[in-house]
Amino acid sequence: MKDRLQEIQKRAFSQIETAGGLDSLNEVRVSVLGKKGELTALLKGMKDVAAEERPKIGAMVNEARAKIEEKIAEAKQAMEREELERRLATETIDVTLPAKREKIGHRHPNTIALEEVEKIFIGMGYEVVEGPEVEYDYYNFEALNIPDNHPAKDEQDTFFINKDILLRTQTSSVQVHQMERGRLPIRMIAPGRVFRADEVDATHSPSFHQIEGMVIDKHITFADLKGTLSEFAKEMFGEDTKVKFRPHHFPFTEPSAEVDVSCFKCGGKGCRFCKGEGWIEILGCGQIHPHVLEMSGIDPEEYTGFAFGVGLERIALLKYEIDDMRLLYENDIRFLNQF
């Protein structure tokens, strides 16, 4: 009995090893383990075995069955694997063929630059707000220490609708609206369109964008202004950016400054980009003039603040090395697609 078992197992093993495919493997399984298979037949012959021997023989049969089943399973897995390999080999593609892309549109470079600025200031706790583009003279000039007949009013080449209403020449008008709301402290930036009567050329446009910034709180100092804008410049133009504050004059800030950053192309050595200066002027700023605070109902003895204004196009043109401002408003898709 034992010998028969071994013989069956041995033969089955060799049949399994030589089986040429899943079908012949199945034939082996049926012929050995099937209802009419050899091993099944052997079990059927158990009734002729002495009762005391039966458990032992039964265990031996089951052991052989398990071994054969295992062998068949192994062989099956190997064959399936081989078949998969064969299929995969036929499915090779040329991965260098062109990509199928969803055509995603492109954002205007002004917007990309603006979003970068917004992200930096939002991170510092600034709210992004807006004000009207068609504005009262009062908000654009008078409330900013630029009364009628002030030379600064003339310098700005204002588009007027009538004597009281104009197209704002600076986003600084939003400062006044925010101060008038009377909710202190204020930390805000206000991006938006501004208008000046400049003829269109490579560096001028009658319509462009500014980003105004303002902070008002108790104890805001010029040192805080320096710190804030240095932080901004490093975030915007890179960690190694050097920042220079130069005295300047704006009617609504005092002390006032213009800010230069080390040229982000040459790092300050001087190149075509910074006209050999090593520095690029990026914004104007200063401590809010006490009279400006007063006019909008804020007590300058209790509160101080700073304000700054950045030309968005200036940043976009510099950052993307765009040499003609007109490209920004022409909307040629070959231009827009580059951003």
Place this chain on the structure above:
Amino acid sequence: MKTSLKWIKTLVEGIDDITPQEYADAMTMSGSKVEFFEQLDADLDKIVIGQIDKIDKHPDADKLVVCQVNVGAESTQIVTGATNVFEGAKVPVVLDGGRVAGDHSGNTTKGGIKIKKGKLRGVESNGMLCSIEELGSNRDMYPEAPEDGIYIFGEDAPVGESAVSYLGLDDCIFEYEITSNRVDCFAVLGIAREAAATFAKPFTPPVVKDTGNDEDVNDYISVEVLNTALCPRYTARVVKNIKIGPSPEWMKERLRAHGIRPINNLVDITNYVMEEYGQPMHAYDLDTIEDRKIIVRNANAGETFVTLDGQERKLDESILMICDGKKPVGIGGIMGGENSMITDDVKTMLFEAACFDGTNIRLSAKKLGMRTEASGIFEKGLDPNNAILAMNRACELVEELGAGEVVGGAVDIYPEKKEAITLPFEPEKYNRILGTKIDKDTMLAYFKRLEIEYDDAKNELLIPTFRQDLLSYADIAEEVARFYGYDKIPTTLPDGEATTGKLSEKLSLEAVARDVAEYCGFSQAMTYSFESPKVFDKLLLAEDDPMRQTVVISNPLGEDFSIMRTSVLNGMLTSLSTNYNRRNKDVRLYELGNIYIPKALPLTELPEERMQLALGFYGEGDFFTLKGVVEEFFEKVGMDKKVKYDASADYPFLHPGRKAAIVYDGAVMGFVGEVHPLVAGNYDIKDRVYVANIDLTMVLPLVSNSRKYKGIANFPAAMRDLSMVVPRKVTAGEIEEVFDKKGGAYLESYKLFDIYEGKQVVAGFKSMAYSLVFRAQDKSLSDEDVTAATDRILKGLEGLGVKLRQ
């Protein structure tokens, strides 16, 4: 503002060794921004004064001569083609290895042109004789130079010395950006005062001597100022026995350095004092002044006057005139008259140094269309106390240059003397603004350098009148900051109460609009807010279309930029047209921009600014492409109700059969459609163009982020396809309305999967096939449930004449 460094160095002690770069950096950091500086002799090297001892003909060239030139220690041979040289002439000679700035025609070469010895037609030449152009200047500045030839020095020029120094080209010229509040810095003395304060060195302005003979100016002239508001100060002096001649070299040199052409002693003195003191002066031929009387008064309406440039000017009552006893002789602060101008045979001259109201000068100059050099200065609003100083300086120069005999005394009409103001000295406040801890004495030291006096007893600062910009503690804080150094002020961050950084809701909505438009393949355009009123005709709008009610700019750049847009359509079509005509294919653009809707015209309050999302394209895609973008956008911002399209809405600029108002919850949000071919034609586009416009001001209140999870269905769906024959005029929208009304609670969704019109369908009908999905949240639906629902739907559709397809 320009200054010569040599001139500044004469006014500030102890800065002789400062280099131009050091000077530029320091001045910029203390507030006088140096725009650029130019070393006049940057490209000049080894150029000396030589004297030609002997001139011989060149043996092999008719047009060349061979000169033996004494260049100091030695004599050298130079070949030249110049025709104006002669034996004994003193000329600029560039020696072997030296450099000149450019060629004979005045074209300069960056870095200069190197001159080497060599042979000219076989004869040795050890350098070159130079024209003024080769030295980097021109005949405007050196009128004595010949038109075409070598510069010839005067007889007393020292042979062997530097020609560059002798011509005053060893100087460096600085151009500053002076801010409008610093009127005092439009003068060499003002800049020098700043330089002295910047370098903490003594300022040494000229000490002006008393001038004038024993006569009394009042015997020559009387002055009456009728409008002292517009002319707060008028000073006059008289010079007689005038001798017009050239100015001395030192004066010419300084004028040239400032880009001013020397003319004669009288003109040069006026220009020189203008540069030095920043005070414009005017000179009248006293013999033309009738009644020996000056009257300063407003012009009469309609009065005309011929200015010294020969132009007749029309005046009005706002313009201030300088008149004599009978007639106007000048427009105050703007330009003198032809009738009283100085000519070469002038004998007696009236010098005027006045102070005019800046605003009035600016407005008058604008009105007359003549912004002159003088008006440009006066309009800044000058310090009246400076006028007499400049006047006396001019008279001192007249005497010094021997240009005439100054009559004793000055007429000075100055009814309201401008006094220095005082401000309390508040060091803590300055530190509080700046975030610094600068001590009191340091501050006082800065003030002293600026001629701001400190009264210890009253603890007050006395602000000199030339500093019209110092009016409050904030201004004083800036003075402290400037001289402490902006770069030395610490950098800190605001502490204070924490605030939340965020975008406004409107800006957040715009951000979503950008994302959706871009994911759908549209790129962001930006166009101007103002446009031409002609666009309404291009868009085929009726004469009474409300879009024609616009905010009008009173002083536009031209008609094309004269009205504020009431639609973003023109910008979009113009941009698409630009692309189309540059043969760019399949262009999709979007723009986020305001339109400006007046509440009433003429405008008395601000117009309403409504943010629009405009989408437009040509090429790949159709009407339904844009509908898709609209619906993606609404879904993204939480507008979950079904969007409806009203094809009956009137948009004259759209294709009459391919247009719709976008309706959400009963309100029109905008429109979508194909652009009318006539409109497309007006924009030179010969392709189908599609546009959509969504009014974000309408959308903003509907934005919601209150979505809740509904659970994923546990029970299977039952599908039914309805294949229908539909009268041609019935729209999908009408059919879907029936689905929505009659479908019942189990109808989960439906989708049109086939639409066909043609052979197999009876004329006047179309075939439409929808796939309907039914599902219950709590059970598997039975056949009966679904059939009941479809029966209801079919019954509802009967009313539209729709039948199931057999």
